Amino acid sequence: MAIKSRNISADGKREMTINEFKRWLKKFDADKDGKISRKELAEAVHxxxxxxxxxxxxxxxRNVDSNGNGYVDEI
Incomplete structure (x- = not known):
């Protein structure tokens, strides 16, 4: 009998809450300006x-930059 973690989906991928994702993403804010740039997001994806x-x-x-400043608007 397999034990399923509540953070693992049926397809085996880890699931995060929005708050967990935001905390994870903040780790990639290299210049500590409170914003995630395209370069920082690329590092997170990599x-x-x-x-x-x-x-x-x-x-x-492009999808998350509502004001066109080149950064993730809300983290």
């Missing part, structure tokens, strides 16, 4: 095992 980190970060920043 460290988590993602492929094409720079390209993914570029596209994701």
């Amino acid at each position: 460290v988590s095992g993602g492929w094409f980190a720079k390209l993914k970060a570029k596209h994701k920043i």
Whole structure:
């Protein structure tokens, strides 16, 4: 009988709450300005095992940058 953690989904991927994700993402705020830049987001994607980190970060920043300043708006 397998024991399932409440943080593991049926497909075997780890799930995070929004607050857990925000705490994890803050670790990549290299200049400690309270914002996540495209470069910092690319590092987060790369460290988590993602492929094409720079390209993914570029596209994701567009999705979460509502004021066009080049940063994740809310972390």
